[in-house]
Amino acid sequence: MTIAALFPHGISELFQWKGLIANDTIFEINKTVIMAMVSTVICMYIFFVGSRKKALVPTGIQNFAEFGYETIEQQIAVPVIGDHPHGYGKSWAPFLTGTFFFIFFMNIWSTAPFIQFPATARIAIPMLLSLITWVIFIAVGFKHQGPLYIFKACLPPGVPKPLYVLVFPIELVSKFLVRPFSLTVRLFANMVAGHVLIAVFALMSDQLLTSANNAKHVWYQSIIAPLPFLMLIFMTVFELLVAVLQAYIFTTLTAVFIGESASEEH
Amino acid sequence: MISQALLAVTDKGELKDGLSAVGYGLAAIGPGIGIGTLVGQSVQAMARQPEMAGQVRTTMFLGIAFAEALALIGFVVKFI
Numbered sequence: 001m002t003i004a005a006l007f008p009h010g011i012s013e014l015f016q017w018k019g020l021i022a023n024d025t026i027f028e029i030n031k032t033v034i035m036a037m038v039s040t041v042i043c044m045y046i047f048f049v050g051s052r053k054k055a056l057v058p059t060g061i062q063n064f065a066e067f068g069y070e071t072i073e074q075q076i077a078v079p080v081i082g083d084h085p086h087g088y089g090k091s092w093a094p095f096l097t098g099t100f101f102f103i104f105f106m107n108i109w110s111t112a113p114f115i116q117f118p119a120t121a122r123i124a125i126p127m128l129l130s131l132i133t134w135v136i137f138i139a140v141g142f143k144h145q146g147p148l149y150i151f152k153a154c155l156p157p158g159v160p161k162p163l164y165v166l167v168f169p170i171e172l173v174s175k176f177l178v179r180p181f182s183l184t185v186r187l188f189a190n191m192v193a194g195h196v197l198i199a200v201f202a203l204m205s206d207q208l209l210t211s212a213n214n215a216k217h218v219w220y221q222s223i224i225a226p227l228p229f230l231m232l233i234f235m236t237v238f239e240l241l242v243a244v245l246q247a248y249i250f251t252t253l254t255a256v257f258i259g260e261s262a263s264e265e266h
Numbered sequence: 267m268i269s270q271a272l273l274a275v276t277d278k279g280e281l282k283d284g285l286s287a288v289g290y291g292l293a294a295i296g297p298g299i300g301i302g303t304l305v306g307q308s309v310q311a312m313a314r315q316p317e318m319a320g321q322v323r324t325t326m327f328l329g330i331a332f333a334e335a336l337a338l339i340g341f342v343v344k345f346i
Binding site: 075079080182185186188189190192193245248249252253256 | 320321324327328330331332334335338339341342
């Protein structure tokens with residue numbers, strides 16, 4: 001029996017969940033929505049509780065919140081956006097921290113026991129997040145570079161004048177259409193691929209281990225049965241890494257786009 | 267002619283699945299080479315100048331993200 005035979009309705013069986021409330025309407029509440037809500041609540045709780053007491057020597061949640069905020073500020077916001085007067089690296093740190101932890105807590109569900117499904121594996125959530133980034137970097141561009149921002153961004157200096165006919169559409173598409181698309185697809189496809197890999201190895205080990213009583217059982221199945229299980233453990237650890245890395249990359253790219261819009265010498 | 271022969275022997279859906287797998291394989295070649303070169307050069311840079319390791323690492327992850335996106339688009343095309 002092949003793995004594909006376990007999914008008669010295709011791979012979407014792994015990703016589509018039945019709505020618990022208001023099924024088949026736009027207000028449907030399903031597993032993904034609940035996970036996104038719980039992630040939001042966790043983020044809000046950590047940063048609300050972490051910033052309430054303001055103890056001089058932070059402990060517990062405050063420690064975590066301060067460590068997270070400082071890491072994002074010192075590793076992403078200030079080096080990427082820049083600390084010069086028009087860069088405002090530090091003033092973007094709260095937004096970037098929120099983005100990072102929201103994505104991280106939605107990704108990390110992919111390895112949480114009994115849940116095992118990243119909320120970002122449904123394209124709506126990465127799409128919304130990258131649309132927010134898109135709106136923000138365009139707004140920042142208009143704010144810092146004046147109403148001609150689109151032309152300034154699409155006509156890089158140092159290009160011979162006749163080539164602008166070619167450069168303008170290319171830059172327009174690559175900056176304002178491909179960017180949000182690739183930002184969406186990067187997060188979405190990484191989480192989908194990870195989830196599919198985990199599911200495939202889990203099913204493989206399940207098939208090999210439980211088919212011992214089967215009539216079609218062959219002797220070497222028991223020997224190779226632990227191999228996909230070891231791979232499953234490895235993939236789960238790898239997914240933990242991917243969850244952090246994708247949140248980091250999404251945040252860094254957001255910072256890069258904002259920094260590029262905010263800088264004048266472009 | 268080959269495609270007609272393939273259509274005769276296989277189900278259309280199966281053929282589409284197989285082709286999308288081949289497409290993903292082709293889409294993964296370029297980014298694979300790209301990421302390999304990128305990480306190799308970054309490791310070299312970090313070894314030569316350890317004090318710049320943090321900045322090199324950030325740029326490396328950005329480059330990986332850009333190169334990886336191409337492979338991932340090839341992966342997502344199956345679902346579209």
